[in-house]
Amino acid sequence: MYNLVIFGPPGAGKGTQSEKIIEKYKLAHISTGDMFRMHISNDTDLGKKVKQILADGLLVPDSITIEMLEEEVKSKPDVKGFIFDGFPRTVPQAEALDKFLEDKGLKINLVLQLDVNQDVIKERIAERQKISGRADDDADKLVKRIDEYFSKTIHVLPYYQSQDKVTKVNGIGKIDDIFEQISAAIDSTI
Numbered sequence: 001m002y003n004l005v006i007f008g009p010p011g012a013g014k015g016t017q018s019e020k021i022i023e024k025y026k027l028a029h030i031s032t033g034d035m036f037r038m039h040i041s042n043d044t045d046l047g048k049k050v051k052q053i054l055a056d057g058l059l060v061p062d063s064i065t066i067e068m069l070e071e072e073v074k075s076k077p078d079v080k081g082f083i084f085d086g087f088p089r090t091v092p093q094a095e096a097l098d099k100f101l102e103d104k105g106l107k108i109n110l111v112l113q114l115d116v117n118q119d120v121i122k123e124r125i126a127e128r129q130k131i132s133g134r135a136d137d138d139a140d141k142l143v144k145r146i147d148e149y150f151s152k153t154i155h156v157l158p159y160y161q162s163q164d165k166v167t168k169v170n171g172i173g174k175i176d177d178i179f180e181q182i183s184a185a186i187d188s189t190i
């Protein structure tokens with residue numbers, strides 16, 4: 001099994017590049033953001049719990065997120081591997097994921113860091129909001145999400161760097177050019 005983490009701030013292009021990776025490498029996509037939004041639109045118990053947290057642009061508590069992620073992985077035993085998009089977002093989540101995979105004799109093979117500066121993020125999300133209508137794409141909520149990224153999520157990078165798993169890719173440029181760099185990184189670790 002080949003497991004990949006796609007990492008970067010909100011608006012880095014994780015979802016866009018994930019779609020291309022899935023198509024080429026046939027990995028199963030796990031986006032915790034998409035999963036939470038699905039629970040919210042289906043009004044499940046979990047959805048009720050996290051609705052306000054997402055709307056505020058804050059991170060969902062680790063315990064809830066980790067449990068949901070592990071259930072999703074367990075429900076797909078026959079896949080070639082996973083692409084984790086939006087997870088892990090905290091060091092405890094990264095540690096939990098390592099332990100969970102290790103217990104199954106698996107590991108994270110590569111962490112792809114999509115590098116994008118803050119000005120570009122803000123522009124992209126302002127554009128996206130016109131189409132997505134996502135409440136957390138509002139400018140004031142976006143500030144919160146970027147705060148959460150720089151206070152909690154950024155620490156996930158040194159965690160994986162110390163395991164020598166991170167490849168940084170410039171996230172600014174043409175979608176296909178970025179994907180070419182991503183493919184090269186995957187091909188050299190697969």
Ligand code: ADP
Nearest residue numbers: 010011032033054057058059060065086087089
């Ligand atoms: P973004 O475009 O900001 O990367 P996502 O769609 O990945 O957004 O996530 C949207 C929201 O879902 C986050 O702001 C957060 O509230 C919640 N969320 C997603 N993944 C996680 C996670 N791993 N840990 C905690 N909260 C999460």
